[in-house]
Amino acid sequence: MPMNVYTQSLDVSVWRGTASGGSFEHFSVPRQESQTILDVVTWIQQNAEPRLTYRFACRVGMCGSCAMTVNGVPRWTCRTHVDKVSDGGKLKIEPLANMPVIKDLACDMSEFFEKWQKAKSLFTPTKSRDDPMESIDPASPERVAASAGIECINCGICYAACDTVRWNEEYLGPAALNRAWTLANDERDGGWAERLTAVSQHGGCHSCRSHQSCEAHCPNELNPAGSIAGLKRLSVSAYLKGELK
Amino acid sequence: MRALRLYLVQRVTAAIMVPLVFLHLALILYAVQGGLSAEEILGRTQGSMLWAFIYGLFVLCASFHVSIGLTNILQEWTKLSRIWAANIAHSFAFIVMLLGFRAVYAVVW
Numbered sequence: 001m002p003m004n005v006y007t008q009s010l011d012v013s014v015w016r017g018t019a020s021g022g023s024f025e026h027f028s029v030p031r032q033e034s035q036t037i038l039d040v041v042t043w044i045q046q047n048a049e050p051r052l053t054y055r056f057a058c059r060v061g062m063c064g065s066c067a068m069t070v071n072g073v074p075r076w077t078c079r080t081h082v083d084k085v086s087d088g089g090k091l092k093i094e095p096l097a098n099m100p101v102i103k104d105l106a107c108d109m110s111e112f113f114e115k116w117q118k119a120k121s122l123f124t125p126t127k128s129r130d131d132p133m134e135s136i137d138p139a140s141p142e143r144v145a146a147s148a149g150i151e152c153i154n155c156g157i158c159y160a161a162c163d164t165v166r167w168n169e170e171y172l173g174p175a176a177l178n179r180a181w182t183l184a185n186d187e188r189d190g191g192w193a194e195r196l197t198a199v200s201q202h203g204g205c206h207s208c209r210s211h212q213s214c215e216a217h218c219p220n221e222l223n224p225a226g227s228i229a230g231l232k233r234l235s236v237s238a239y240l241k242g243e244l245k
Numbered sequence: 246m247r248a249l250r251l252y253l254v255q256r257v258t259a260a261i262m263v264p265l266v267f268l269h270l271a272l273i274l275y276a277v278q279g280g281l282s283a284e285e286i287l288g289r290t291q292g293s294m295l296w297a298f299i300y301g302l303f304v305l306c307a308s309f310h311v312s313i314g315l316t317n318i319l320q321e322w323t324k325l326s327r328i329w330a331a332n333i334a335h336s337f338a339f340i341v342m343l344l345g346f347r348a349v350y351a352v353v354w
Contacts, residue, residue, distance in 0.1 A: 167321035197246075202327070206252035207317075232252075239249055 008089060010082065012040055014052065015094040019101050024092070025049070037070050037077035037085070041093065041105065054105035061219065064155030068105050069094040074160040076219040096160035112156050115172045120198040121179035124191030134188055146185035149178050149227050151220045158214035158224050170203030174214035174224035177205050181227035184234055196231075196238055205231040255313040258306040265303045290352040297353040304345030312338030 008031050013024040027044050038056055045052040056066035061079040068077050070085050071092050082091070099107040127134060136143055158174035159165055165173050180199050183189045199205045205228050214224040238244045279285050290296045315334035319325050325333070 164321070200246060200249045202248040204248060206248050235249055236253060239246065239253070244246055244249065 010040060010086065010089055010091055012044065012091045012093065014041070014044060014105070016052070016104050017101065018103050022101070022104075031082070031089070035082045037068070037075065037080045037082065037091070037093065038066050040082060040091065041068075041077065052105070053103040062153065064153035067096055067155040067157050067160070069096055069160070074157040074217055076155055076157065079219065096156055098160050098162065098165045099156065107156075109156055112159050112173065112175070113154075116176045116179060118198060119172045119176040119180045119204070120191060120195040121176055121183060122191070123183060123186070124189055124194075126188060126190035136187060140187075142185040142187060145230065146182045149182040149222055149224070152178055152222060153220060155219065157217050157219060161213040161217040163211050163213060164207055164209050168203060168207055171207045172199065172203055172205075174208075174228065177208070177231055178214075178222065178224040178227040180205075181231050184231065193243070196235055196244060199231055200235040200239070200244060205235060208232075251313050254309055258310040261306045262303065262310065265299065265306070268299065269303070287352060291354070293353060297349060300349045300353075301346065304342060304349060307345065308338045308342035311341055 010029045010031055012027045012029050014027060016022050016025045027048050029040050029043050029048075032039070038059065041052070041054050042056075045054070054066070054068070056078060057063040058065075059078045061076055064076070066077045067074060069075075070077065070080060071087055071090075073085070074096055075085070077093075085091070093105065095101050095105050095107045099109060099112060102108050138144075138147070152175055154175060156175070158178075162171075162174055164171045177199060180195055183195060184192055208225070208228045210225060210229070212225040215222070215226070218224065235244065276286065276289070312331075312334050315337060316327070316331045319330035319334055320327055323330070
C-alpha cells in the first residue's frame with residue numbers, strides 16, 4: 001500500500017494534567033501507514049497542541065524513554081504500531097502507572113531508578129585495570145542466566161505493570177531485581193553478599209507475588225519474574241548455608 | 246533477614262500442608278462410607294495419637310501460614326502499617342490455632 005492513502009482519522013484520547021489532577025483531551029489524528037503510537041503523539045504536539053508533554057529519544061526501541069499506557073496496557077510507543085493496538089480507530093494514551101506524573105504523558109522515574117540503587121544493582125569490580133582480562137565461558141550456566149536478563153532498557157514498563165509495586169511501596173520492582181539477578185550470575189562481580197542482603201529485606205525478591213505481568217509486558221521479551229525466582233532460590237540457599245545473617 | 250525468615254516459614258508450612266490436605270480429602274471420602282455419625286468418627290479418632298499428631302501439625306502449619314499470608318494481604322490491600330497488619334493477622338491466626346486445637350482435643354480425647 002502506498003504511503004498516506006489512509007483517509008480515516010484516529011480518535012485519540014490523551015491524558016492531560018499534572019500530579020494534582022487532569023483529564024482526557026480528544027484529538028483527531030490522520031491515519032498513516034506504519035504509524036506508531038509515538039508518531040501519533042508527536043503529530044498531536046506538532047500540529048494540534050504544542051504544550052503536550054511527553055518523553056522520547058531514540059525512536060528505535062533502544063533508550064526506553066517513550067513508554068506510555070496505550071489502551072490500558074503499558075507499551076514502548078516507538079515500536080508499537082497503531083494497527084496492533086487501536087480499538088476500532090480509538091486510542092487512549094496515558095502516562096505509565098505506578099509512577100507520579102510530572103505533566104501529561106511524562107512521569108517521574110526517580111523512584112524507579114532509586115530502587116535500582118537500593119537493590120545494590122551496581123557492578124562491583126573484583127579486578128583492577130592492571131589485571132589480565134578475565135576469560136568468561138559464554139556457555140556456562142551462570143553466563144547464560146546473566147545473558148538472558150541483560151537486555152533491559154530501563155523503560156519502566158514492568159514496573160508500571162506490576163501489581164506488587166502498586167500494592168507495596170517498599171517493593172523494589174521487577175527491573176531492579178532482574179538487574180540484581182544478572183549481577184549475581186556475573187563471575188566478575190564481587191558485590192553479591194551486600195546485594196543479596198539488600199534484595200532479601202522487606203520489599204525485596206520475597207515480596208514478589210509471581211503474577212508475571214512483568215514477563216507478559218516486557219517489550220524486550222525478558223522474564224524478570226524468572227530472575228526474581230532465581231534470586232529467591234539464591235537467597236534461601238545462602239541463608240540455609242549461614243551466608244546471610 | 247526477617248522478611249526471608251517469614252518467606253521460608255510460609256513456604257515450609259505450605260509444603261507440609263500439601264500432603265495433609267490430600268490426606269484430609271481422602272479421609273473425608275473414606276469416612277462417609279460408614280455414615281457420618283459421631284460414634285463412627287470418634288471410634289476412629291479417640292485415643293489415636295497418630296490422628297492427634299497429623300491434625301495437630303495441620304493446625305499449627307495453618308496458623309503460621311495464615312498469620313504471614315494475611316499480614317502481607319492486609320498490608321498490601323488496606324495500606325495498614327506492617328505492625329497493625331501483623332497484629333490483626335496474628336490475632337486471627339491465634340483464634341484459628343485455638344479453635345483447631347480445641348477440635349483436635351475434642352475428637353481425640
